[in-house]
Amino acid sequence: MFKKNYRQDNGVAYLLLAPIVILLTIFVVIPFFYSLKVSFYNWSFYQPSVFVGFDNFKFVLEDDLFLNSVWVGIKFTLMVVPASMVVSFLFANVIKGMRRGSASFVKTSIYIPTIISGIVASVIFVFIYDYMGGLANYVLGWFGSEPRAWLADVKTALPSIAVPAIWLGFGLTTLIMLAGLHDIPESYYEAADLEGAGPWQKMLYITVPLMKNIVLYLTVTGFTGAISQYELSLVMTGGGPLDTTTTPNLYILNHFRNDVMVGNSIAASLLLFVVLGSISAIIFKVLNSEKAIDG
């Protein structure tokens, strides 16, 4: 890549790297090692800390509430990711078939929810789910159904939070899919036309296989994103009813705020870190290896 006698630029390099390295050290690396340390201590703001070894990890892994939160996170992910993938895939295909002008209008419109914050989305959807005057019960009324307490019912609370999550994310997912669709050479479809393939066959044998990488990428990032979601439940339900919307990150956050036993929740967050960190490391590896060619 570079010749052996290539002049080195140590001075300039370190000067330009100093800001990122210093900031990352203070605000990411030191807190991370600090977290590692705290996870082995019975640590609190008010008492001297005691070394307890792996007790915190053991406690968390045996804590039903934590295990429940992981289960909630998985259920939530299973509601959000497949739904937004299917909807985005179909919609991306629809946009691809549209004329340029209207396509760009649609693209802009569906991206707008993506830039809205989780807090504003929560405010909006709390009102949509309102028992008396909410839109959800109004629509249900058309079909003659009784109103439901969407966010207070154990059965409907989690799906009700999944809806705004899909709403927030589907614009970006659709646009990424659309970018992928545009990269499929038109000649493949023309060849299939000559062979007399119908629209479904084209989708099944050309579009789907060629979109595999993008779908994989979106699935994995969607999974990590959905399982780390906590703002929606924090604002909309506070994790209730009966912890049915307490996602893992909300469990951790609630423990930070309410407990004196900080070590436990830090241990929990480190356990999640191992899982999520490895997943993102894999995505990164895949992406980086393809890109490394022009590096």
Added chain:
Amino acid sequence: MQAKLTFQKSVLTAIAAVFTLLALFPLAWVMIAGFKEKTEVLSTPFRFFPKQWLVTNYMDILKDAAFQKAMLTTFGGAILFAVLSILVNASAAYVFARLEFRFKAIMWLYVIITMFIPGMAILLTSFIVVNKLHMLDTFAVLVLPGVASAGAMFFIRQFYLNIPLALEEAALIDGAGKIRIFTSVFLPMSYPVFVIIGIGSYLGYWNSFVWPTMTITNPDLYQIMQYLATFRSERSTEMGMLMAGSTLSALPTIVLFLIFQKYIISGIKISGLK
């Protein structure tokens, strides 16, 4: 055949219209609810449009000194945050893309590894660190901790790797130094990638809620999402005002997005996915 094609086209357009409406509906509803009287926001039976269009909610929230302050400090903070994050991450991206120096591999690993540390794992210990640095209730605690981002740096670097070496050579022959090449060749070409990183950072700052809630207790420094969440819990009967406030809080972002949307949508293509 022709008739069948036009039929297909109109079906597609109809589907697209429905989806677009569904995507925009919640926002349109909040915006319009801001024009309703507070008792009408959740009135039964459900009505989309107000009986009477009132601007009082929008006027009242705009006159609210705390809202003004939250909007202004959040906007200022978000812009500063975006500019700093572009500067810090672009310099590092340039170094990793183009310079050779001792310990490059180790430095790269050190920076990149931070990408895999989730915010939640360091939330509390970061709080302890900023507390020890006496940064609580300052502007710095909102801006500085998130500025350096290995993800943003990596994204800019991918862009820099694709800038042809030939462009630098002319400058090298003229005797320009590395910093000069960075500022006069790379920075001017970086506009599209900076728009993406800038908007991303701006959004991250504007929409952040948990970190400001933990580190800011002085109401003068309240950030907009913190303000809205507090408003919702403390003045829950003022629903019209809450709707107006939510709408206005989203407005600067939507305007920015509309200005730069061309770059954002094309940015999805250079985000390493192809």
